[in-house]
Amino acid sequence: MQNERKIPVHVAIIMDGNGRWAKKRGLPRTAGHAQGARVVEQILEDADHMGIRYLTVYAFSTENWSRPDSEVKALMNLLRTYMKTSLAKCARNNVRIRVIGDKSRLDSDLQASIANLEKETASNTGIGFQIAINYGSRDEIVRALRKAAQRVKDSELNPEDITEDMISDGLDTAGIPDPDLLIRTGGEERISNFLLWQTAYSELYFCDAAWPDFNKAELEKAIDAFNNRERRYGGLIS
Numbered sequence: 001m002q003n004e005r006k007i008p009v010h011v012a013i014i015m016d017g018n019g020r021w022a023k024k025r026g027l028p029r030t031a032g033h034a035q036g037a038r039v040v041e042q043i044l045e046d047a048d049h050m051g052i053r054y055l056t057v058y059a060f061s062t063e064n065w066s067r068p069d070s071e072v073k074a075l076m077n078l079l080r081t082y083m084k085t086s087l088a089k090c091a092r093n094n095v096r097i098r099v100i101g102d103k104s105r106l107d108s109d110l111q112a113s114i115a116n117l118e119k120e121t122a123s124n125t126g127i128g129f130q131i132a133i134n135y136g137s138r139d140e141i142v143r144a145l146r147k148a149a150q151r152v153k154d155s156e157l158n159p160e161d162i163t164e165d166m167i168s169d170g171l172d173t174a175g176i177p178d179p180d181l182l183i184r185t186g187g188e189e190r191i192s193n194f195l196l197w198q199t200a201y202s203e204l205y206f207c208d209a210a211w212p213d214f215n216k217a218e219l220e221k222a223i224d225a226f227n228n229r230e231r232r233y234g235g236l237i238s
């Protein structure tokens, strides 16, 4: 049975439910985020072992700045730690990192460690790991459109030559195939401004498990559900 499972090429995850997970245990929300960060690392390894080629996770949205300062700070510190400490592991596992989202609003030291990690892993040929930070799909589309409008203004591009492929290539996910499967944990069933353009034909899977409780068995359940659907477009690895 296991061997017959088709593996999606690209899995995207809205990691939700950290705060509620912590609250249920009488812990501060930040404890949920810390546990969530450990789960991301494990799921990246599991996804890689399962043969998934691209994993994209939603770590911090453009809307998440409106959370209390202390929570924003704790989330940024977790990201900071990840960018600084994961290089050796990425090298060992051949992981290629890309951060999507508007990095210009992040603290300059965080921007620098992201740039370093992206550069140092750029020629790795294993799983592509995209981390969405200060990411909003509408914001991403606005930034892509501004770039295209500038090219029109500079007479480098005719409006009638704008194509779907060109728009895809202007997004932060340029060059990465669209997700085959989008998972949201934590029981809510909405997209929350994540990859709106790229998920036009993705299969959607919602699960009740809070992100800190997500594990390989939950990922396999999502992939089994994906296998039981009739897909119209997109890739599968057999």
Ligand code: IPE
Binding pocket: 015, 016, 017, 018, 019, 020, 021, 059, 060, 064, 075, 186, 211
């Ligand atoms: C997801 O968990 C993590 C981020 C959005 C950064 P939440 O913090 O949204 O947890 P809930 O949804 O409040 O439980």
Ligand code: IPE
Binding pocket: 014, 015, 016, 017, 058, 059, 060, 061, 064, 188, 190, 192
């Ligand atoms: C989505 O979760 C954003 C991330 C997982 C980073 P939220 O908890 O922020 O989304 P809403 O507020 O429920 O839509």
Ligand code: MG
Binding pocket: 016, 017, 018
């Ligand atoms: Mg939430």
